Amino acid sequence: xxxxxxxxxxxxxxxxxxxxxxxxxxxxxxxxxxxxxxxxxxxxxxxxxxxxxxxxxxxxxxxxxxxxxxxxxxxxxxxxxxxxxxxxxxxxxxxxxxxxxxxxxxxxxxxxxxxxxxxxxx
Amino acid sequence: xxxxxxxxxxxxxxxxxxxxxxxxxxxxxxxxxxxxxxxxxxxxxxxxxxxxxxxxxxxxxxxxxxxxxxxxxxxxxxxxxxxxxxxxxxxxxxxxxxxxxxxxxxxxxxxxxxxxxxxxxx
Amino acid sequence: xxxxxxxxxxxxxxxxxxxxxxxxxxxxxxxxxxxxxxxxxxxxxxxxxxxxxxxxxxxxxxxxxxxxxxxxxxxxxxxxxxxxxxxxxxxxxxxxxxxxxxxxxxxxxxxxxxxxxxxxxx
Amino acid sequence: xxxxxxxxxxxxxxxxxxxxxxxxxxxxxxxxxxxxxxxxxxxxxxxxxxxxxxxxxxxxxxxxxxxxxxxxxxxxxxxxxxxxxxxxxxxxxxxxxxxxxxxxxxxxxxxxxxxxxxxxxx
Numbered sequence: 001x002x003x004x005x006x007x008x009x010x011x012x013x014x015x016x017x018x019x020x021x022x023x024x025x026x027x028x029x030x031x032x033x034x035x036x037x038x039x040x041x042x043x044x045x046x047x048x049x050x051x052x053x054x055x056x057x058x059x060x061x062x063x064x065x066x067x068x069x070x071x072x073x074x075x076x077x078x079x080x081x082x083x084x085x086x087x088x089x090x091x092x093x094x095x096x097x098x099x100x101x102x103x104x105x106x107x108x109x110x111x112x113x114x115x116x117x118x119x120x121x122x
Numbered sequence: 123x124x125x126x127x128x129x130x131x132x133x134x135x136x137x138x139x140x141x142x143x144x145x146x147x148x149x150x151x152x153x154x155x156x157x158x159x160x161x162x163x164x165x166x167x168x169x170x171x172x173x174x175x176x177x178x179x180x181x182x183x184x185x186x187x188x189x190x191x192x193x194x195x196x197x198x199x200x201x202x203x204x205x206x207x208x209x210x211x212x213x214x215x216x217x218x219x220x221x222x223x224x225x226x227x228x229x230x231x232x233x234x235x236x237x238x239x240x241x242x243x244x
Numbered sequence: 245x246x247x248x249x250x251x252x253x254x255x256x257x258x259x260x261x262x263x264x265x266x267x268x269x270x271x272x273x274x275x276x277x278x279x280x281x282x283x284x285x286x287x288x289x290x291x292x293x294x295x296x297x298x299x300x301x302x303x304x305x306x307x308x309x310x311x312x313x314x315x316x317x318x319x320x321x322x323x324x325x326x327x328x329x330x331x332x333x334x335x336x337x338x339x340x341x342x343x344x345x346x347x348x349x350x351x352x353x354x355x356x357x358x359x360x361x362x363x364x365x366x
Numbered sequence: 367x368x369x370x371x372x373x374x375x376x377x378x379x380x381x382x383x384x385x386x387x388x389x390x391x392x393x394x395x396x397x398x399x400x401x402x403x404x405x406x407x408x409x410x411x412x413x414x415x416x417x418x419x420x421x422x423x424x425x426x427x428x429x430x431x432x433x434x435x436x437x438x439x440x441x442x443x444x445x446x447x448x449x450x451x452x453x454x455x456x457x458x459x460x461x462x463x464x465x466x467x468x469x470x471x472x473x474x475x476x477x478x479x480x481x482x483x484x485x486x487x488x
Contacts, residue, residue: 009482014380017467017482020386028394029155031324032275034147040170046168049161053200074354078175080275080327101383110318116375117381131360135260139345139360142264153446154397196476202397202449210310223261232440237259238253270401277395283415290412293405297444322419 012119016095018056019101022090023114024075026051026060027083027103036078043081051090059091083112098122113121123214134241137216141223144212145236148173148182149205149225158200162186165203173212180220181213205234220244250268256363262300263345266334267358270295270304270352271347272345280322286327295334302342303335327356334358376483381460384422385467388456389480390428392417393449393469402444406430406466409447417456424464425457449478 026047035043044062051060065085072079088103100118105111148169157165166184173182187207194201210225222240227233270291279287288306295304309329316323332347344362349355392413401409410428417426429449438445454469466484471477 009485012379013482013485015387016379016382017480020383020388021390021480022386024387024390025156028276028391033151034464035392036170039168039175041198042164042168042171046161046164049164050156053156053158053161053198055198061256066409076175076226078357082326083324111320114383116379119375119379120174122442131363135256135360135363138257138260139264139358142261142266143266143358145266146265146268146270147272148268150398154394198477204448205446229330233442236261236265238257241253241257273399278416278419280392280419283412283419286408286412286415290405290408294400294406297400297402297405297442299442319418320421 011095011097013057015092015097015099016119018094019090019092019099019116020114021113022051022054022057022092023061023088023101023103025054026062026088026090026112027086027112031081031086032080033081035042035064035069035081036073037066037069040066040069052059056092056094057090058093059089061089062088086112093122096122125182133217133219137178137214137219137221138238138241140216141212141214141221141238142236144173144176144179144182144214145177145210145223145225148184149208149234149236153203153208155203156200157186157191158160158195159188159191159205161200162188162191178214178216179212180215181211183211185209208234215244218244255339256341259300259336259341259343260360260363262338263334263336263343263360264358266295266298266301266304266336267332267345267347269298270332271330271356271358275325275327275330277325278322279308279313279325280317281310281313282299283322284310284313293301300336300338301334302337303333307331330356337366340366377461377463379462381422381458381465382482382485384460385456385458385482386480387466388417388420388423388426388458389454389467389469391420392454393452393478393480397447397449399447399450400444401430401435401447402439403432403435405444406432406435422458422460423456424459425455427455429453452478457486462488464482 047062048060068085084105092099106113157173169184191208206227212223214221228235291306292304312329328349336343350357394460413428434451450471458465472479
């Protein structure tokens with residue numbers, strides 16, 4: 001297999017690296033935030049706006065699982081945002097490479113899996 | 123000076139303790155968040171909603187200094203939320219005690235000072 | 245009941261407010277940190293050192309529950325620091341008032357309860 | 367230019383994505399932490415241990431700039447960890463691909479630049 005850019009780093013490499021940065025940042029900035037079924041949509045909007053500011057972000061869509069919020073709500077009727085509640089779709093565009101990536105909780109692994117969904121040249 | 127409640131902790135004590143908790147939480151949860159003049163109002167709303175969920179919070183008002191945002195914006199036209207940009211007013215009501223507290227940057231001290239503004243019995 | 249300081253804020257008030265700030269800060273700064281039974285002691289030390297820097301902190305002792313770490317470890321053998329694993333003792337001294345406060349998970353409430361344990365004049 | 371893996375995602379892609387995740391996570395988990403010249407080494411150690419737990423991390427080296435700590439210390443002799451103080455080297459190994467990545471503050475850009483330093487097949 002030939003390396004498409006033997007002497008260095010390709011646009012594809014950078015696009016993937018940038019997509020990873022954004023998901024790691026979003027996750028560790030916002031988990032722990034107090035949230036409830038009533039405030040979830042405002043928090044989703046703020047998370048999307050915030051990560052959209054970072055370079056090469058084309059789209060961020062955050063969904064917080066309302067059912068999991070309900071299950072986790074304490075006696076004060078809120079809980080902390082955690083990985084198991086998060087579904088995040090991200091599109092990063094670096095030069096002509098577009099990366100679709102996602103955070104989604106894997107119930108079997110007990111892990112908020114971050115994965116690459118698609119890489120394409122535009 | 124006589125202690126009003128020599129054997130224990132008064133409602134006033136608890137109200138002040140709770141006010142401190144909320145300001146410390148807000149500060150360390152949200153500083154570092156990417157923000158710009160265009161997204162500041164969404165972030166303010168999300169911060170207010172989030173901290174309002176915590177027990178005994180009566181009111182939270184968050185203002186992010188737009189001028190400081192402009193000064194700190196990097197070449198990608200955003201910056202990270204930091205203490206020098208924050209003005210937060212908080213009212214905690216515990217039983218019949220109301221505490222007004224605030225975060226405001228002290229330019230001389232170079233410090234995001236958290237202080238008690240007023241304690242009253244309602 | 246007479247207010248011990250009708251015109252303002254007492255040292256006791258400030259000591260309690262400061263104790264709250266520290267616990268809120270510690271909690272929201274460090275929850276979410278990747279941790280395992282092997283790294284827990286290093287994280288405890290860093291948390292203690294960090295919060296000890298803040299004004300009027302006399303002592304911080306952080307214990308992360310090793311049994312809960314084991315239960316929560318994912319297939320990569322680590323988990324995220326969360327409120328249910330934390331036991332934090334804090335002593336704040338403001339002027340001649342000493343406040344002992346604590347974070348400890350309340351299993352029944354499903355809540356990382358922050359409470360005042362003792363207030364004394366020294 | 368031929369895509370080395372037209373139907374999917376290569377190990378190189380995944381290694382770069384994972385490297386990005388780790389840097390984004392480290393940055394947003396730990397910035398904001400109270401730190402001083404006296405506690406910096408303990409914090410560096412805790413950050414390294416913590417990120418080393420995440421999958422495919424081979425090495426993390428964190429250096430906090432002591433000179434910048436001194437400049438930023440407030441009257442209580444500490445400051446908050448920020449991007450301009452950080453130098454982080456990371457090696458991620460995914461299958462037979464090794465990625466060297468770094469966080470380093472770019473003084474001209476006023477930006478904590480995260481970049482890929484080297485990608486190699488081992």
